[in-house]
Amino acid sequence: MKQTIDALILQAVETLNISGVLELNTLPMITIERCRDPQHGDFATNVALILAKPAKTNPRQLAEKILAALPAHKSIIKVELAGPGFINFFINPDAQYAVIPKIHELGRGFGLSRVGAGKKVQVEFVSANPTGPLHVGHGRGAAYGSVVADLLQAVGFEVHREYYVNDAGRQMDILATSVWLRYLEECGEVLPFPSNAYRGDYVREIAGDIHKASGDNYRRPIATVLENLPADEPQGGDKELYIDALIDRAKTLLGSLYRDVFQTGLKTILQDIEADLSEFGVNYQLWFSEQQLMDDGSVEKALNRLREGGYLYEQDGATWFASSQLGDEKDRVVIRENGQYTYFASDIAYHHHKLERGFDQIIDIWGADHHGYIPRVRAAIRALGADDSKLTVLLVQFASLYRGDEKVSMSTRSGEFVTLRQLRNEVGKDAARFFYAIRRSEQHLDFDLKLATSKTNENPVFYVQYAHARVCSVLRQLDEKGLARNAQLGMENLTSLIEEHEVALLSTLSRYPEALEKAALQYEPHQLIHYLRDLAHEFHTYYNAHQFLVDDAPLRDARLNLVCAVKQVLANGLGLLAISIPETM
RNA sequence: GCGCCCGUAGCUCAGCUGGAUAGAGCGCAGCCCUCCGGAGGCUGAGGUCAGAGGUUCGAAUCCGCUCGGGCGCACCA
Numbered sequence: 001m002k003q004t005i006d007a008l009i010l011q012a013v014e015t016l017n018i019s020g021v022l023e024l025n026t027l028p029m030i031t032i033e034r035c036r037d038p039q040h041g042d043f044a045t046n047v048a049l050i051l052a053k054p055a056k057t058n059p060r061q062l063a064e065k066i067l068a069a070l071p072a073h074k075s076i077i078k079v080e081l082a083g084p085g086f087i088n089f090f091i092n093p094d095a096q097y098a099v100i101p102k103i104h105e106l107g108r109g110f111g112l113s114r115v116g117a118g119k120k121v122q123v124e125f126v127s128a129n130p131t132g133p134l135h136v137g138h139g140r141g142a143a144y145g146s147v148v149a150d151l152l153q154a155v156g157f158e159v160h161r162e163y164y165v166n167d168a169g170r171q172m173d174i175l176a177t178s179v180w181l182r183y184l185e186e187c188g189e190v191l192p193f194p195s196n197a198y199r200g201d202y203v204r205e206i207a208g209d210i211h212k213a214s215g216d217n218y219r220r221p222i223a224t225v226l227e228n229l230p231a232d233e234p235q236g237g238d239k240e241l242y243i244d245a246l247i248d249r250a251k252t253l254l255g256s257l258y259r260d261v262f263q264t265g266l267k268t269i270l271q272d273i274e275a276d277l278s279e280f281g282v283n284y285q286l287w288f289s290e291q292q293l294m295d296d297g298s299v300e301k302a303l304n305r306l307r308e309g310g311y312l313y314e315q316d317g318a319t320w321f322a323s324s325q326l327g328d329e330k331d332r333v334v335i336r337e338n339g340q341y342t343y344f345a346s347d348i349a350y351h352h353h354k355l356e357r358g359f360d361q362i363i364d365i366w367g368a369d370h371h372g373y374i375p376r377v378r379a380a381i382r383a384l385g386a387d388d389s390k391l392t393v394l395l396v397q398f399a400s401l402y403r404g405d406e407k408v409s410m411s412t413r414s415g416e417f418v419t420l421r422q423l424r425n426e427v428g429k430d431a432a433r434f435f436y437a438i439r440r441s442e443q444h445l446d447f448d449l450k451l452a453t454s455k456t457n458e459n460p461v462f463y464v465q466y467a468h469a470r471v472c473s474v475l476r477q478l479d480e481k482g483l484a485r486n487a488q489l490g491m492e493n494l495t496s497l498i499e500e501h502e503v504a505l506l507s508t509l510s511r512y513p514e515a516l517e518k519a520a521l522q523y524e525p526h527q528l529i530h531y532l533r534d535l536a537h538e539f540h541t542y543y544n545a546h547q548f549l550v551d552d553a554p555l556r557d558a559r560l561n562l563v564c565a566v567k568q569v570l571a572n573g574l575g576l577l578a579i580s581i582p583e584t585m
Numbered sequence: 586g587c588g589c590c591c592g593u594a595g596c597u598c599a600g601c602u603g604g605a606u607a608g609a610g611c612g613c614a615g616c617c618c619u620c621c622g623g624a625g626g627c628u629g630a631g632g633u634c635a636g637a638g639g640u641u642c643g644a645a646u647c648c649g650c651u652c653g654g655g656c657g658c659a660c661c662a
Binding site: 031033035036037040044046049052053058059082083084085086129131166169170171240316317318319320329330332333334335336337338340342343344347367368369370371372373374375395397398438439440442443444446448459460462463465466467469470473474475476477478481526527530533534537540541543544545547548549584585 | 662
């Protein structure tokens with residue numbers, strides 16, 4: 001409908017152009033939008049308001065001329081001039097009814113589109129370090145990222161979901177060392193636990209598993225472990241130096257066995273993360289290993305590419321990327337003085353890899369604390385000879401946890417954090433996903449556990465699910481009365497749906513594809529949620545105002561067709577959010 | 586200090602590529618079918634859209650400034 005109106009307006013403007021009333025070379029962006037107030041009709045356009053200035057006339061006069069030049073169309077029963085120069089369109093109700101057979105015909109496919117035209121999009125999200133279980137902060141990125149990916153797929157993009165596994169950095173060495181130290185404790189050794197090590201219970205569990213499986217294989221005398229170490233922080237030393245010294249000690253004492261401990265820790269945690277996300281309705285096409293980039297020469301290759309472009313230089317014993325030439329605020333180290341690659345170096349390689357795989361668009365979803373990282377990645381992409389407009393970075397603000405008024409402090413290192421799994425167990429997958437996606441991603445999210453865990457039906461997800469369950473209940477009632485819906489008869493009598501609530505529902509149903517497309521293209525899942533709440537609300541209102549199971553069979557079937565269409569759209573929307581679609585509650 | 590995000594009803598937030606009277610949920614005060622599920626619906630109170638300017642037919646929306654909150658400014662990841 002929107003496209004139809006757009007075409008009509010274009011035609012009218014061209015007519016005026018030719019007849020010399022208007023003289024325009026280009027048509028500026030005009031908007032056609034749905035009216036909030038039914039008195040204003042169904043759609044409104046601001047063409048006249050926008051064009052008044054270039055046409056050197058006042059909006060209302062111009063609107064009248066456009067009105068006069070507007071071709072007639074069978075679906076439009078009335079067009080009128082309103083307010084400062086809006087043109088309002090009133091749609092023929094018969095055209096509105098068409099949405100019901102359309103929904104019945106397309107079913108789950110209703111709302112899907114091809115605007116993405118099969119373009120290949122890669123979406124990378126979560127990518128939390130595999131140094132511990134996911135916590136509630138990661139949960140937001142997971143919910144947001146997976147819905148964005150699903151939305152893009154729904155509107156015709158070919159979507160590739162990816163988790164970048166940071167399995168190569170120093171943090172992983174800290175984890176491996178933490179596991180080993182806990183293992184030594186399992187063996188009966190007594191030692192001071194480093195202030196900078198990972199102290200969560202999961203570390204002990206991994207250590208316990210290793211001890212069970214391998215006995216004292218990895219045990220070393222505690223005196224040699226602690227011999228000549230620098231002081232840890234509580235003793236007035238530097239916690240970073242201390243943990244680094246311990247990592248070296250672990251590698252030295254364990255030799256090739258160090259790798260076992262490292263791999264066991266990594267594998268265990270990664271499996272946990274994968275299962276956790278899967279249970280949360282989040283799945284990937286690929287888990288991409290950072291270590292692989294190191295091993296197969298990708299990092300070297302990417303850096304060589306930068307070197308060939310003249311973007312690398314040596315200084316103070318390190319190798320620098322001249323990112324400041326490409327919009328970054330300063331240059332960045334890619335190879336440290338000690339010869340090791342920085343995290344950024346492998347990330348350059350990763351993005352190089354993404355580009356080489358031929359994606360039309362690359363979407364990185366990061367925590368908002370990484371925003372300062374964006375310019376250097378863009379610089380890298382340009383230095384690699386690619387167009388950095390291929391990269392879209394979406395930032396997700398942190399979710400703060402509260403128990404009532406009290407903020408829950410979270411730190412992976414300290415072990416005091418609420419995991420995503422705990423959250424799911426407490427509030428359920430549906431509520432968790434809904435809560436996470438209900439806000440704009442750039443908005444800080446206060447997640448009150450007390451509120452979310454209280455089973456007092458305050459949760460908005462129930463509201464939408466209940467609308468669906470209610471339709472199902474109506475259909476059960478129909479069955480219990482020994483009646484059946486005659487869809488055919490209902491379709492033939494759609495014109496008997498003339499109540500205000502029914503007309504409003506028709507309009508809202510036909511809006512679904514637009515809402516979905518907008519939510520997808522703007523990467524804003526919350527728009528879909530708001531749409532679903534609106535639809536559910538209109539349904540509940542209708543339900544309270546009118547009886548569906550009336551004696552008049554043609555009217556009854558028409559209403560049931562409408563209500564089934566609502567059910568279908570609710571199911572489609574909830575399905576996209578990976579929220580369950582209950583038939584009873 | 587510099588950069589990014591944010592400031593809308595008592596609370597939590599929509600609305601932001603400028604458009605008609607700024608919306609919703611929760612909370613609060615009332616009310617609703619002997620009839621399809623009351624996890625619902627209806628009505629009401631509640632707003633200087635942080636502040637003061639600018640752009641224009643029109644600003645919560647765009648621009649610069651001030652104030653307030655969050656985050657980031659590593660040879661960490």
